[in-house]
Amino acid sequence: MGIAMDPPQSVEWNGTKVPVYPMETVDYSLLLSQDPAEVEKLVRCCEKEGFFYLDLRGIEGRRVLEDKEATLDLMYRFFDAPLEAKNEFGLIAPHLGYEPVGSRRGVLDDTRDGYEMIKVSRDEIQRDSPKIPAVLKNSPDMKILEHAIANSNTVTKVILSALSTGTGRTGADRFENMHRNDRPSTSTLAMMHYIPSDPSKTKNIGHQKHTDISSLTLLFSDQWGLQIRPPGSREFGFVAPKEGCAVMNVGDSLRFASGHTMQSCIHRVVPLNYDEHRYSIAYFLRAEDQTMFTDSEGRYITAGQWHDEKFFAFKAEAAVQALAPSSMLLGGMVEGAEVEPPKAAPTSVKAAA
Ligand SMILES: O=C(O)CCC(=O)C(=O)O
């Protein structure tokens, strides 16, 4: 595992040459003081692509990077535990509990997914007796989870607040006002472990293409695997991990709340290094359950209903997914026409793992 200092322009994956998409970097420290140029850049990223790197190398962000390291340590221990221990409560709700490998469709046709996942929601961690498997229910691990959730919540709220300012929202119209901490929401910390897999041999591969249900997603992974399909682009391309940075993306709820002006970028995860275990951490900041918005089908619905319907589509078999409104999995985002990617040139650079 390692971080590429100078990402290649393209990498070879599954017999083809795949682009590495460049992404803008937004500085967290500058946003903390609502730096006008940085706020403008943030709004541009969210309206044009829906994805950006968040630079967390300033002292406020460094705390969050330390949380990431502590959470990774906890994940290595958790995912090493026997299945029965990890699955003590099963999947209690879509945003809370454990899902074993293969619970959903995979990234390629006729495959299942290649990851297991434990989710701990912001509402749950604050309960007197949260439903968290006993392997993690000790005070040092609970503190790690509490810090990771609290600090991720703060970071995503800072971004939300800058977006409100940058789009001229005031008072009750500000995005923060539909993400109030004291109202129920499905905001959650998802910790994922992708098993090694070789597309030519295994039937558990990656994470199916989708847009996120969330308003904003704060994603940490030091490893390759994330692919995006920016608006209008004709193929998926990799996102290079960047040292000291998280990857952030807009999800469906913020797209809807912004009057569909922000992009909920299409993404998926594929195994780049077939023999590697990959770990990622995603904090999904979600709107309050009772928030109303117009979805991609033109329906005026609650954030809670959008969450439940989309989660059902995520989990469904291909045939059932096909029956869902066409825009459900992609939050109304339209894919550019497919290209048949060129065969990889023998000299193309292989990405650092
Ligand atoms: O594992 C990753 O890097 C991304 C996961 C993801 O897209 C998700 O959980 O929504």
Ligand SMILES: [Fe+2]
């Ligand atoms: Fe996602």
